[in-house]
Amino acid sequence: MSDAPVIVWLRQDLRLADNPALHAAAQTGRPLVLAYILDDVTPGRWRLGGASRWWLHRSLEALASAIAKRGGVLVLRRGDAHSELRTLIGECGASAVFWNRCYEPYIIERDKRLVEDLERSGVETRRFNGALLNEPWEAKTKLGEPFKVFTPYWRAAQQRPARTPLPAPKRLKGCDTPLRSDPLGEWNLLPRRPNWAAPFETEWKPGEAGALEALQRFVSERLQGYAEGRDRMGLAATSRLSPHLHWGEISPVQVRAAIESAAHAKPALQRCADKFLSEIGWREFSYNLLYHCPTLPERNWRSQFDAMPWADDEPALEAWQRGRTGYPLVDAAMRELWNTGTMHNRARMVVASFLVKHLMIDWRRGEDWFWDTLVDADLANNAASWQWVAGSGADASPYFRIFNPVAQGERYDPDGVYVRRWVPELARLPNSVIHQPWQAERQILTAAGVELGRTYPLPIVEHAAARARALAAYARISSAA
Numbered sequence: 085m086s087d088a089p090v091i092v093w094l095r096q097d098l099r100l101a102d103n104p105a106l107h108a109a110a111q112t113g114r115p116l117v118l119a120y121i122l123d124d125v126t127p128g129r130w131r132l133g134g135a136s137r138w139w140l141h142r143s144l145e146a147l148a149s150a151i152a153k154r155g156g157v158l159v160l161r162r163g164d165a166h167s168e169l170r171t172l173i174g175e176c177g178a179s180a181v182f183w184n185r186c187y188e189p190y191i192i193e194r195d196k197r198l199v200e201d202l203e204r205s206g207v208e209t210r211r212f213n214g215a216l217l218n219e220p221w222e223a224k225t226k227l228g229e230p231f232k233v234f235t236p237y238w239r240a241a242q243q244r245p246a247r248t249p250l251p252a253p254k255r256l257k258g259c260d261t262p263l264r265s266d267p268l269g270e271w272n273l274l275p276r277r278p279n280w281a282a283p284f285e286t287e288w289k290p291g292e293a294g295a296l297e298a299l300q301r302f303v304s305e306r307l308q309g310y311a312e313g314r315d316r317m318g319l320a321a322t323s324r325l326s327p328h329l330h331w332g333e334i335s336p337v338q339v340r341a342a343i344e345s346a347a348h349a350k351p352a353l354q355r356c357a358d359k360f361l362s363e364i365g366w367r368e369f370s371y372n373l374l375y376h377c378p379t380l381p382e383r384n385w386r387s388q389f390d391a392m393p394w395a396d397d398e399p400a401l402e403a404w405q406r407g408r409t410g411y412p413l414v415d416a417a418m419r420e421l422w423n424t425g426t427m428h429n430r431a432r433m434v435v436a437s438f439l440v441k442h443l444m445i446d447w448r449r450g451e452d453w454f455w456d457t458l459v460d461a462d463l464a465n466n467a468a469s470w471q472w473v474a475g476s477g478a479d480a481s482p483y484f485r486i487f488n489p490v491a492q493g494e495r496y497d498p499d500g501v502y503v504r505r506w507v508p509e510l511a512r513l514p515n516s517v518i519h520q521p522w523q524a525e526r527q528i529l530t531a532a533g534v535e536l537g538r539t540y541p542l543p544i545v546e547h548a549a550a551r552a553r554a555l556a557a558y559a560r561i562s563s564a565a
């Protein structure tokens with residue numbers, strides 16, 4: 085039997101537990117080479133955004149130290165992954181490469197070429213599912229078609245057999261050849277001058293240990309009440325697992341197992357557990373959509389939206405990005421994003437609807453901004469969600485559903501906690517006008533230290549007029565279709 089090393093190529097699976105590729109490689113008993121390659125070539129326009137780079141740096145630090153504790157080394161390389169991998173194989177004499185699949189269309193294409201190339205030269209490749217509950221080709225309609233609607237998709241997906249999480253290998257036996265590894269600091273993933281990510285350092289704990297802590301905290305403190313609390317923007321009621329799931333610091337299989345075991349131990353949790361798992365289901369559904377429609381991040385799923393007269397309005401886009409639209413909820417959310425690298429899900433829906441419908445700016449401009457600023461930036465979830473809000477996607481929210489940022493604020497941030505946290509210049513306004521300061525009487529504004537147009541902007545568009553304009557544009561593209 086060959087004793088040549090096996091390369092475990094780590095990608096969006098930066099963890100040791102429940103890592104099917106690593107587990108299978110460790111089972112061979114052969115020496116392992118654990119490698120991560122930073123490839124800014126293959127993704128083209130979807131190269132990692134700024135917030136993702138910060139996360140990746142911290143996550144790789146955590147992974148390298150977890151690997152070292154088990155006697156192994158993480159080899160870091162940078163460049164076109166195909167040729168870097170070939171070089172690494174040559175250096176260590178590996179006869180096999182194992183990895184967990186990714187589903188970004190450019191990665192699928194690259195991996196196909198790579199598999200052909202490696203197998204032609206006698207290097208074995210084995211690919212595993214380490215990122216999803218089900219592969220995107222596994223849950224199909226009765227006619228064998230991919231699902232386009234969430235509810236039947238999730239029903240079918242839940243019928244499929246569940247896998248049990250795999251343990252982390254106890255020891256990681258390395259190979260004898262010393263291998264060069266890039267110093268992580270030289271990759272310049274962390275921002276400097278200015279270090280806009282400074283607040284992220286206290287907000288997040290990237291890495292597998294941080295992911296497990298977030299899961300445990302969620303199960304013990306937040307699962308109960310999730311169904312009601314998840315929409316309240318001022319509460320810490322959700323799991324905050326999305327960046328950990330994106331980078332594969334935890335798997336959805338581990339998450340599902342923990343949630344199901346909590347509900348099994350305490351049946352009163354079942355309703356909240358089902359609601360939470362259905363959100364994991366939306367993640368699965370987004371991957372299913374991206375896999376079957378690889379143009380999802382760039383093109384309208386419904387081609388009638390190609391005729392939408394998007395506005396070319398840079399000042400409005402900038403006001404949105406900077407949280408200066410004059411709508412407190414929108415501004416709070418955009419500032420939360422800038423300061424923390426995340427945004428509450430309901431707030432994401434409100435700001436996305438505001439950009440696309442109130443400002444009539446192409447959803448792809450918003451998608452780009454989120455790609456750069458979110459620590460959980462994820463091609464499938466981001467594209468599917470933007471198209472959902474824009475109305476251009478599969479199983480999308482209808483275009484005529486236009487979120488009213490004032491009504492959304494009054495309903496889901498009734499005590500103004502969220503707005504006060506992120507828009508401190510409005511903090512002293514009473515609840516009655518916190519979501520629409522332009523309705524406040526002059527004395528109330530003065531007493532709260534607010535001068536509209538000076539300390540805080542006046543609304544950049546008027547809700548009723550913006551709504552009418554969006555509906556008219558939609559009526560035109562619908563009648564033309």
Ligand SMILES: Cc1cc2nc3c(=O)[nH]c(=O)nc-3n(C[C@H](O)[C@H](O)[C@H](O)COP(=O)(O)OP(=O)(O)OC[C@H]3O[C@@H](n4cnc5c(N)ncnc54)[C@H](O)[C@@H]3O)c2cc1C
Pocket residue numbers: 314322323324325326327329330360363364365366367368370427428429430432433436454458460461462463465466467469470473
């Ligand atoms: C315009 C827009 C853009 C978005 N972009 C992204 C993105 O780039 N990356 C991303 O991970 N999520 C994205 N989402 C989905 C969602 O907002 C986040 O996953 C969620 O807010 C993360 O917080 P949480 O982990 O506390 O969620 P929880 O409520 O605790 O949910 C648990 C997990 O389920 C998944 N999930 C929850 N809601 C959704 C959803 N609507 N679609 C897909 N998966 C979901 C996430 O993996 C999340 O971690 C976007 C939503 C919108 C409306």
